[in-house]
């Protein structure tokens with residue numbers, strides 16, 4: 001669905017006219033995005049200002065300089081007054097007290113106006129488990145800064161790493177956040193753990209998913225189609241699944257990208273066993289499972305039929321959770337259907353966090369999916385499992401929203417626009433590749449810092 005305000009914002013003439021009007025018209029900022037394959041030019045033209053206010057020499061600093069340079073970007077530690085920067089990265093190291101927060105204020109106060117449009121503010125802190133006050137404070141600060149930066153199309157996020165051992169994983173995550181692929185994520189806190197066996201040590205950034213086999217549900221259109229396309233772009237073997245009613249579009253879209261097709265109604269009671277057979281009779285094991293298919297059947301609970309509740313639960317929660325259990329096969333001697341070091345990503349919604357009028361069924365299912373992600377992570381299986389909570393994303397699902405409501409929903413977040421399926425797909429790719437190896441059990445909000453539940 002076209003966002004006419006955003007189209008105007010992209011047009012230099014319209015911008016000039018808007019600037020001359022006697023009343024103020026604020027057009028949404030144009031975000032820089034990148035959808036071409038990853039390569040060693042990923043950060044070309046970007047200057048990153050690195051400020052260490054954590055004291056002791058930081059593992060982030062040396063790694064960051066090296067990896068930014070290897071992707072054709074530049075890291076500086078001092079900024080001349082006439083220069084702008086693509087990103088400000090602040091390393092708090094093991095900082096822990098109120099004076100460190102004052103230093104943080106001073107640094108951001110000095111440089112925030114130097115960040116270019118669609119830029120990044122990233123704060124890294126080596127989390128001290130005993131210091132909840134510091135963590136809560138930083139979390140609230142990035143949400144505030146994300147809201148201040150939103151009108152410039154820029155974002156603010158906080159990365160917490162557990163120890164020096166998480167160095168490689170932290171480096172990979174920082175690179176992804178610095179890239180144009182994270183344009184719609186703001187005001188969030190992410191925890192980086194040490195999964196160094198699979199971390200991207202050498203930053204060879206081509207064909208991120210070469211040799212991996214991935215299943216993507218709901219691949220006929222919208223977010224699922226973009227995930228399938230971007231996975232193929234990065235060299236994965238993709239099996240796209242969708243409802244039999246979508247047979248024609250699934251086949252033509254998957255043919256166009258060289259992916260395999262499997263038709264299955266995920267609400268059927270035999271859906272899990274059919275997909276297990278698909279894996280057994282095909283690749284034997286898979287590397288990546290993306291639970292993307294989802295539906296809404298919105299009604300106030302007084303008007304909602306039991307069948308509306310059940311179908312929404314079945315597609316959005318029951319199938320993905322049962323399938324995941326089968327893939328991981330907890331407590332069994334059978335070789336799991338997903339490989340050691342594999343990835344599972346559950347596509348949820350901010351409605352699963354904040355709830356929404358007329359969506360109690362969808363909220364129940366998407367909330368359960370987020371909880372299931374955490375439960376599965378705590379069991380320490382061999383695969384990383386994460387959820388994505390989408391905000392307003394421009395797809396057929398949001399096209400169904402009445403026009404006025406849709407326009408309001410689109411403008412509510414800090415970036416004043418809807419996200420694109422590619423924003424979600426690039427995040428799924430990050431979590432599914434070695435770049436995201438340090439991240440598991442978390443919920444990534446891809447919502448432009450939507451206020452609901454944030």
Ligand code: NAD
Pocket residue numbers: 217218219220221222223224241242243244246264265266267292293294295315347348349350389390391392393394395396397398
């Ligand atoms: P979409 O409606 O464009 O696509 C959903 C896909 O899932 C379709 O191809 C559909 O055929 C498939 N599907 C639905 N029921 C199925 C079934 N029973 N069996 C097999 N396939 C089935 O939606 P989208 O916007 O691309 O949404 C993708 C995911 O993102 C969903 O889980 C949705 O809940 C979630 N999400 C989307 C938004 C948004 O703003 N678009 C916001 C929050 C969450």
